[in-house]
Amino acid sequence: xxxxxxxxxxxxxxxxxxxxxxxxxxxxxxxxxxxxxxxxxxxxxxxxxxxxxxxxxxxxxxxxxxxxxxxxxxxxxxxxxxxxxxxxxxxxxxxxxxxxxxxxxxxxxxxxxxxxxxxxxxxxxxxxxxxxxxxxxxxxxxxxxxxxxxxxxxxxxxxxxxxxxxxxxxxxxxxxxxxxxxxxxxxxxxx
Amino acid sequence: xxxxxxxxxxxxxxxxxxxxxxxxxxxxxxxxxxxxxxxxxxxxxxxxxxxxxxxxxxxxxxxxxxxxxxxxxxxxxxxxxxxxxxxxxxxxxxxxxxxxxxxxxxxxxxxxxxxxxxxxxxxxxxxxxxxxxxxxxxxxxxxxxxxxxxxxxxxxxxxxxxx
Numbered sequence: 001x002x003x004x005x006x007x008x009x010x011x012x013x014x015x016x017x018x019x020x021x022x023x024x025x026x027x028x029x030x031x032x033x034x035x036x037x038x039x040x041x042x043x044x045x046x047x048x049x050x051x052x053x054x055x056x057x058x059x060x061x062x063x064x065x066x067x068x069x070x071x072x073x074x075x076x077x078x079x080x081x082x083x084x085x086x087x088x089x090x091x092x093x094x095x096x097x098x099x100x101x102x103x104x105x106x107x108x109x110x111x112x113x114x115x116x117x118x119x120x121x122x123x124x125x126x127x128x129x130x131x132x133x134x135x136x137x138x139x140x141x142x143x144x145x146x147x148x149x150x151x152x153x154x155x156x157x158x159x160x161x162x163x164x165x166x167x168x169x170x171x172x173x174x175x176x177x178x179x180x181x182x183x184x185x186x187x188x189x190x191x
Numbered sequence: 192x193x194x195x196x197x198x199x200x201x202x203x204x205x206x207x208x209x210x211x212x213x214x215x216x217x218x219x220x221x222x223x224x225x226x227x228x229x230x231x232x233x234x235x236x237x238x239x240x241x242x243x244x245x246x247x248x249x250x251x252x253x254x255x256x257x258x259x260x261x262x263x264x265x266x267x268x269x270x271x272x273x274x275x276x277x278x279x280x281x282x283x284x285x286x287x288x289x290x291x292x293x294x295x296x297x298x299x300x301x302x303x304x305x306x307x308x309x310x311x312x313x314x315x316x317x318x319x320x321x322x323x324x325x326x327x328x329x330x331x332x333x334x335x336x337x338x339x340x341x342x343x344x345x346x347x348x349x350x351x352x353x354x
Contacts, residue, residue, distance in 0.1 A: 013265070019254060026249045034247050044250060048257055055261050126240040133241075150244060181202040184237045188230065 003067045010058040021067070022051055028068060028151075029075045035146040036079035038131040042086075046078045053078070065160060072151070072161045076143050083139070133183040141176035144169050192216045197227050204231075205238050328352075 001009075001020075009017035029050050034043035053074055061070055134142060143162060147153045153161070155169045162169070197220050203209045204217050221228045250256075338345040 015258065015261070018261070019258075022254055022257065026253060027246070030249050030253075031246050035244065040247055043247070044253070047249070048253075048260070051257055052260055052264070056264070123240070126237055127244075129237060130241045130244070149242070177202050177206075180241065181199075184234060184241075185198055185201070185230075188233050188237070 004063050007058050007061045007063070007067070010055065018051075018055055021054070025068065025071050026051075029071055032072060032075040032146070032151060033079045033082075035134075035150045036076065036142060037082060038135055042082060043079075046082050047075070049078050050074045069157070069160055072147065072153075076147075076161065080139055080143070129184070129187055133180050133187070136183055137176055137179055140164070141172050141179065144172035145176035145180075148173050192220045194220075194224060194227055197221075197224075198230070201231065201234050202238060205235055 001017075006017055006021060010021065026047065030043055030047040033046040033050070034040065037043050037046060050071065054071070061067070134146070137145065140162075144158055144164075147158045147161065148155070155166055155173070158164070158169045159166045164172070197217060200209060200213065200217060204214065207214075209217070221231055335344070335348055338348060
């Protein structure tokens with residue numbers, strides 16, 4: 001079944017076809033959301049939103065691009081909306097974390113496979129730092145960097161997804177790397 | 192090359208994005224500067240963590256949760272007159288008009304109940320109400336006929352009985 005047939009069956013409310021799409025692309029969508037949001041639960045919620053939107057508006061898929069390009073675009077938009085909504089309700093979250101007495105994000109970073117607890121702890125701490133510096137990037141830089149670095153997409157593919165020009169994508173990724181380098185050096189200096 | 196320039200090119204060095212010349216300059220500097228060499232070691236660990244992030248797996252209930260939402264969405268979209276959907280197109284307006292007429296007829300009938308003719312109540316409900324009134328009067332008001340004339344009780348009884 002090609003992309004058009006799959007989407008047509010989803011438009012016709014065929015749940016089996018929809019499940020095929022979800023099975024095929026859930027890792028892609030979930031990890032894109034995760035790399036942009038840095039939180040497993042938020043990523044899962046955002047990924048649910050992405051597929052729900054796909055089901056509701058499958059007729060909007062125009063077949064000019066690949067399904068994956070379309071899904072990346074929805075996943076990026078959903079994740080960025082998620083971040084904006086979270087920022088708006090930030091004061092409530094801060095209050096909640098204050099009451100809990102710890103930062104939830106620490107628990108959301110994947111645990112290390114290392115057998116040595118000290119090594120595992122160091123690795124987890126590094127992952128937390130990395131997440132924080134990625135979170136500190138401006139939206140456009142973060143999107144371009146995540147799609148390039150973690151999804152392995154070419155500059156051309158990122159340009160299609162984000163609708164930026166090719167030169168903008170190049171520039172965004174370059175600036176993202178400089179920002180990340182600066183932030184990481186700042187962390188090491190404080191340490 | 193000074194330490195400041197080294198710091199600006201650490202990521203480029205680790206990603207092997209520098210020219211051969213620049214790369215050699217940095218390596219020479221690392222050999223002669225223990226501080227930058229140590230910084231490179233620490234920075235490379237962080238950059239490594241940045242480069243290789245673990246992939247996460249969807250929860251086992253991902254599809255179940257999504258399907259529940261989709262089914263809920265579809266049920267929410269069904270119109271109140273969903274049963275009309277089974278009828279052929281031309282029959283739908285006819286059935287809708289028939290249902291509307293039945294509702295109007297029922298409403299009109301209920302609005303005129305109970306009916307009165309020449310001021311006399313003809314409905315069963317009013318007949319029962321009168322019978323109850325007579326029963327009440329004979330059992331509860333008649334024993335009060337012997338109240339002293341001019342007393343408050345007798346005056347009140349006169350007022351409510353209309354005599």
